[in-house]
Amino acid sequence: MSRYTDASPDPSSHIKTLMRIGYTMPSAVSDILDNSITANAKNIEVHSLPGLQEPNISILDDGEGMSLEELIHNMKIGCKDPSHERFRGDLGRFGSGMKTASFSQSRKLTIISKKAGNPICAAIWDIERIENENAWCLEVLDEDEVKAHPLLLIDNQKEHGTQVIWEKLTCINKTNHSLDAEAIMASNLSELRGYIALHFHKFMDGKNKRNFFINNSQLQGIDPFMTRSSGYQEGRSERLRCKGGYIEINTHVLPHFKRMEGRALERLGGANGIVQNQGLYIYRENRLINAGGWLGLAKTSQLGALARVEVNVPSSLDQEWATDVKKSSLQLPPRIKKELRKFLSDPIKRSKRVYTYRGKQDQANKYWNIQENENDKTISYQISAENDFLTDIFRVISEEQKSQLIKYLGLLAENIPLNHIYQKMSESPRDIDQEIVTDALLEAIMSRVFEAELNE
């Protein structure tokens, strides 16, 4: 007869597994920001002051906060069942994000919180203690200890809010000897700034606007579709009804690189970033989860660089979309793949059109064209290929002569003495006489041929 025995994970080993769940520093901070948004925070601040012996990161919000009972409950790993339905706008999923994200970056997690009508409270997960005691022993501070906490940022006058503190940071990778902790932290914060500005850009604008700060400097959202730039094209849209709301699909085509404003282009990663980040932008409850890539639905190409497909998904579909603990990856359900395929060809086609558009061409006369390239902002003067005289010559000469002539005409066009023409046209345009050029050319060629014959 079979029997059951307790095979609970060993806390000291389990915590090590949880520390290696694969977060990057920006994705871990973003998981904390998800909780702040769910708690209806209007101001979310990340603080990491330079010059400290032991650097730390604090994430402070003015959300609803927690009572001591709620805090202790939320400090448990897996405090929520992922199969339970969440209300619209709840960015949480497994009830593990705050802890696993924190453990991936630091060895000491302190949460200080204040809920309206409740005293300020705090609890600490210290990995060292878990390892030493081999037990999930959560430290709960009393009110006086909280108020005396050296890293406390919650204003006691404020009604509510939460502060997440990471200490004993592991995200400062000290194996790189060329950089000190401060330089690594500065680089991490710079990466974090770009990540938050992109992944939370929909929360930085509109009626549900929230303010995000890093070390007191406010973040500006990065719109990956550049919808307010000139040259932006909006494409087809579709709404698919599903459990818990709608999946919304919108297609976008960015303006050509050359027409983008320098700073906007830089924020999207430059020309390379634009090419690499073409594809699907999947948002879960307005939070960007997948920033680019076609997820196997199309091939990344230079000409499709400007194509973007925005997909907005409600959190009620987490199960079907296989959202992971980090909420940074998902799998497209088959039906969605089918629907999305219908949308891909249009933005890609239009991206190709924008990319290859050379601008307008004017005919200066029967022999010359003026090509204005709006993408490159250049003008070139080209020999007209439509000229009847040239076509007639091509009909009667050999292949070798044709290629020689093309080469010569190309060089001729390339070497127009534009500067001289410009100068003389400005100074003394009446002195320019192009009527005599044919006679002069004939004379010069005749004398060269004659000289060559004499030499032979």
Next chain:
Amino acid sequence: MAIIFDKDILDLVIKIVACVCGKDGLISQAEEDAIYYGIKQRTSDYSFERFNEVLETFFDESYQIEDYLEKITDSELSEFTINLCESSASADGLDIKENIALNKVKLILGRGL
């Protein structure tokens, strides 16, 4: 003259059509528009709010298409249901799963294949 159907009955018809169109848990905008248009054609005072509520309830229910179909007994209602399933499911192209579900509706409601 066409019989005016009770709104509760129309709620049921909408759920049957949703079963056919939303075989994979999704109903496209074109399908949704076609369902609502078909319902409004039959009963002009059927509100969009009610239509929305019915679809939301549908996604929360775990009934099978047979459970809804067994409540359809009237022949004119059967005809209306089949036609609405057909026009709505094909609004954005009839795929194989939708076709199987549509044939099931036809079989159960007595039209046969």
